[in-house]
Amino acid sequence: MARPRSEEKQRAILEAAIHAVASHGVTAPTTMIAKEAGVAEGTIFRYFPTKDDLLNAVFLHLKQQLRSTMIASDAPADSIEQRARESWNSYVDWGVLDTNASRALNQLSVSDRITAEARVEADALFPELSELAEPHPDSPLADCGSDYYNSVFSALADATIGYVAYHPDRAAACKAAGFTMLWKGMGHP
Amino acid sequence: MARPRSEEKQRAILEAAIHAVASHGVTAPTTMIAKEAGVAEGTIFRYFPTKDDLLNAVFLHLKQQLRSTMIASDAPADSIEQRARESWNSYVDWGVLDTNASRALNQLSVSDRITAEARVEADALFPELSELAEPHPDSPLADCGSDYYNSVFSALADATIGYVAYHPDRAAACKAAGFTMLWKGMGHP
Amino acid sequence: MARPRSEEKQRAILEAAIHAVASHGVTAPTTMIAKEAGVAEGTIFRYFPTKDDLLNAVFLHLKQQLRSTMIASDAPADSIEQRARESWNSYVDWGVLDTNASRALNQLSVSDRITAEARVEADALFPELSELAEPHPDSPLADCGSDYYNSVFSALADATIGYVAYHPDRAAACKAAGFTMLWKGMGHP
Amino acid sequence: MARPRSEEKQRAILEAAIHAVASHGVTAPTTMIAKEAGVAEGTIFRYFPTKDDLLNAVFLHLKQQLRSTMIASDAPADSIEQRARESWNSYVDWGVLDTNASRALNQLSVSDRITAEARVEADALFPELSELAEPHPDSPLADCGSDYYNSVFSALADATIGYVAYHPDRAAACKAAGFTMLWKGMGHP
DNA sequence: TATGAATGAGTATTCATTCAT
DNA sequence: CATGAATGAATACTCATTCAT
Numbered sequence: 046m047a048r049p050r051s052e053e054k055q056r057a058i059l060e061a062a063i064h065a066v067a068s069h070g071v072t073a074p075t076t077m078i079a080k081e082a083g084v085a086e087g088t089i090f091r092y093f094p095t096k097d098d099l100l101n102a103v104f105l106h107l108k109q110q111l112r113s114t115m116i117a118s119d120a121p122a123d124s125i126e127q128r129a130r131e132s133w134n135s136y137v138d139w140g141v142l143d144t145n146a147s148r149a150l151n152q153l154s155v156s157d158r159i160t161a162e163a164r165v166e167a168d169a170l171f172p173e174l175s176e177l178a179e180p181h182p183d184s185p186l187a188d189c190g191s192d193y194y195n196s197v198f199s200a201l202a203d204a205t206i207g208y209v210a211y212h213p214d215r216a217a218a219c220k221a222a223g224f225t226m227l228w229k230g231m232g233h234p
Numbered sequence: 235m236a237r238p239r240s241e242e243k244q245r246a247i248l249e250a251a252i253h254a255v256a257s258h259g260v261t262a263p264t265t266m267i268a269k270e271a272g273v274a275e276g277t278i279f280r281y282f283p284t285k286d287d288l289l290n291a292v293f294l295h296l297k298q299q300l301r302s303t304m305i306a307s308d309a310p311a312d313s314i315e316q317r318a319r320e321s322w323n324s325y326v327d328w329g330v331l332d333t334n335a336s337r338a339l340n341q342l343s344v345s346d347r348i349t350a351e352a353r354v355e356a357d358a359l360f361p362e363l364s365e366l367a368e369p370h371p372d373s374p375l376a377d378c379g380s381d382y383y384n385s386v387f388s389a390l391a392d393a394t395i396g397y398v399a400y401h402p403d404r405a406a407a408c409k410a411a412g413f414t415m416l417w418k419g420m421g422h423p
Numbered sequence: 424m425a426r427p428r429s430e431e432k433q434r435a436i437l438e439a440a441i442h443a444v445a446s447h448g449v450t451a452p453t454t455m456i457a458k459e460a461g462v463a464e465g466t467i468f469r470y471f472p473t474k475d476d477l478l479n480a481v482f483l484h485l486k487q488q489l490r491s492t493m494i495a496s497d498a499p500a501d502s503i504e505q506r507a508r509e510s511w512n513s514y515v516d517w518g519v520l521d522t523n524a525s526r527a528l529n530q531l532s533v534s535d536r537i538t539a540e541a542r543v544e545a546d547a548l549f550p551e552l553s554e555l556a557e558p559h560p561d562s563p564l565a566d567c568g569s570d571y572y573n574s575v576f577s578a579l580a581d582a583t584i585g586y587v588a589y590h591p592d593r594a595a596a597c598k599a600a601g602f603t604m605l606w607k608g609m610g611h612p
Numbered sequence: 613m614a615r616p617r618s619e620e621k622q623r624a625i626l627e628a629a630i631h632a633v634a635s636h637g638v639t640a641p642t643t644m645i646a647k648e649a650g651v652a653e654g655t656i657f658r659y660f661p662t663k664d665d666l667l668n669a670v671f672l673h674l675k676q677q678l679r680s681t682m683i684a685s686d687a688p689a690d691s692i693e694q695r696a697r698e699s700w701n702s703y704v705d706w707g708v709l710d711t712n713a714s715r716a717l718n719q720l721s722v723s724d725r726i727t728a729e730a731r732v733e734a735d736a737l738f739p740e741l742s743e744l745a746e747p748h749p750d751s752p753l754a755d756c757g758s759d760y761y762n763s764v765f766s767a768l769a770d771a772t773i774g775y776v777a778y779h780p781d782r783a784a785a786c787k788a789a790g791f792t793m794l795w796k797g798m799g800h801p
Numbered sequence: 802t803a804t805g806a807a808t809g810a811g812t813a814t815t816c817a818t819t820c821a822t
Numbered sequence: 823c824a825t826g827a828a829t830g831a832a833t834a835c836t837c838a839t840t841c842a843t
Contacts, residue, residue, distance in 0.1 A: 050802070070346065072261060074837060085614070085804040096838060155344050157259055185414040188407035193397050197415070200393035204385040208378075218377035225374040226386070226419025230411065236463070236826035237821050264813060274829045276815080285813065428823070448724065450639060452816060463825040465819080474817060533722050535637055563792040566785035571775050575793065578771035582763040586756075596755035603752040604764070604797025608789065614805035615842050642834060652808045654836080663834065
């Protein structure tokens with residue numbers, strides 16, 4: 046599939062897919078996505094050869110979007126704790142602000158239609174998480190693999206996002222509590 | 235007077251469903267489940283009127299299984315920390331030992347085909363989690379809602395189970411690290 | 424299938440089938456019929472080898488029931504018109520009185536699951552209709568076949584029954600009008 | 613811009629449905645209809661969202677067809693009797709000429725899958741039947757409801773069509789006899 | 802290139818019938 | 823003989839994908 050003409054149409058399809066997946070899961074029919082995107086049924090397949098390709102593209106698109114958010118908020122940080130907290134905060138905020146995006150990403154994350162390659166590619170977007178995760182020798186995480194921290198980070202963040210979505214008034218408390226867990230869990234005092 | 239309804243067959247269907255859902259998600263076709271269970275397709279619907287009923291039954295079955303495991307390992311605990319750690323350990327061990335069960339439970343947990351009732355019923359099986367979660371006033375969790383802890387517990391546990399499944403040699407380290415996170419996150423020193 | 428033991432059970436099945444067919448058409452499931460008859464699903468098939476056999480039996484049963492009614496009301500008639508009118512009246516009354524029976528018979532009459540043999544057998548139950556129908560040479564019916572009259576008789580009667588079922592207050596008028604049609608149509612003055 | 617929706621295909625589906633319903637009743641499977649129409653099974657559902665929609669469309673299609681026939685034969689009539697007789701004749705002729713159509717219409721008419729709306733719409737196609745039915749005060753039909761005549765008209769016509777289908781040589785006699793019944797039954801001398 | 806009509810394999814569910822108890 | 827559990831072919835409908843326009 047050659048790069049298709051309309052960048053805008055591709056974007057519309059992605060956005061429509063996000064919305065559809067958020068509300069109907071990965072089984073959301075392509076017809077529904079097409080309708081929501083304002084394109085014909087067949088058009089989707091000129092931009093994404095199969096539905097799976099589309100789903101994986103959505104997955105990466107969301108991860109990149111999240112990535113951008115985190116960079117945007119990347120103020121020069123005083124301390125490593127500050128940087129870590131800001132990563133955490135922007136991650137959670139992104140999910141809370143754009144519920145659709147967050148819900149869609151959750152659905153995709155657990156779906157077996159997202160390939161291992163896409164997952165690897167997505168993880169590579171967040172190198173600083175790994176860096177922050179670099180545990181000091183006496184951290185409890187020292188003997189866990191390097192991406193155990195990553196798993197835990199997103200697991201905690203997703204749980205927090207999900208919870209805050211239903212209890213917006215507790216957003217601040219939960220964000221703080223979640224970060225404390227992460228930070229103390231790494232062996233910081 | 236007729237052939238009695240077979241407890242064993244019902245079990246076979248549940249087990250088959252677990253396996254099928256673990257590897258194909260909740261969209262695993264009933265034909266596949268039937269074949270795996272060694273029964274005719276129609277038989278499934280004698281035991282579970284609809285596929286959704288089957289899925290909810292599987293969900294509760296797995297939760298109960300998990301529950302039993304945790305009770306079985308419920309040694310008289312010296313301290314509250316000890317009790318908490320044992321809950322955590324047996325939860326994670328269950329998932330690690332029976333990967334299918336754990337994967338299926340994850341798929342079901344995020345599926346919108348599991349009813350709110352089933353979820354409530356499932357949560358009621360783990361009252362001690364809530365009790366352990368009771369935060370003291372100066373815990374970071376104090377201002378979060380009461381089930382934020384629960385969300386975090388399963389999120390961390392599932393992440394740990396998933397990770398350990400791929401890195402069995404690090405099981406001990408990850409289990410310990412995960413619990414530390416949880417424990418310290420609650421404000422314990 | 425040997426004549427089965429319980430005459431009573433056979434009757435219960437027939438009655439249940441009448442009710443089920445009246446309200447759900449010939450597609451009424453055998454399980455529903457069994458339940459309504461208070462017998463097990465399989466029992467039906469000890470009395471009637473197939474569902475089609477059951478339906479044909481119901482058809483004949485209803486025709487016989489109708490037949491009995493008409494005989495019962497068969498007072499010694501003064502004139503041939505009187506006899507004809509009484510036939511007509513008892514036929515229509517039967518349908519009006521037992522709506523279920525009438526509805527079921529209608530459903531069965533138009534169903535292609537009733538065999539030609541059953542239809543012939545049923546017609547043979549009403550020989551006097553044919554006799555009454557014997558047209559005099561100058562009747563408009565003279566050149567129609569002998570059972571055209573029969574068809575017309577039941578067509579008119581069924582239409583009348585159906586109409587009266589919804590407009591019970593007009594029963595008398597419709598019965599009279601229907602008979603007039605029949606009688607005058609035969610060339611009587 | 614895409615392939616236009618084919619009027620011809622819709623027609624093929626309707627015709628196939630008529631044929632299938634005529635010979636197998638309303639339970640004729642959609643696969644059979646599709647095969648007979650020479651289209652894929654899914655295609656049926658592009659033209660008719662559900663099978664019930666298809667059945668209702670077939671019902672109306674047949675009524676309209678019948679309607680056209682009757683209009684076509686609508687010569688300027690000398691008398692009201694002449695007009696009535698021509699209505700009757702063309703109705704019966706239609707059924708005799710196209711046995712499938714007539715059989716299908718009969719099946720549909722008694723089916724509970726034809727909606728009340730469709731029936732009302734169909735009746736509205738034949739306003740002159742109601743007009744002709746307007747009974748004079750001393751008609752036997754005077755005290756019956758206004759659509760008793762309609763019921764009787766179709767009942768007689770269908771019976772006649774059915775009979776003539778098997779005895780084509782008696783068509784003329786039966787048509788005449790049937791009309792006489794109707795006409796005399798209305799109190800005409 | 803975009804469209805949307807056409808496709809047909811795939812899905813959950815039903816039901817007449819069989820047969821172990 | 824009666825029961826009802828088990829069966830699996832059949833059914834209406836869906837949907838990712840193809841392809842004529």
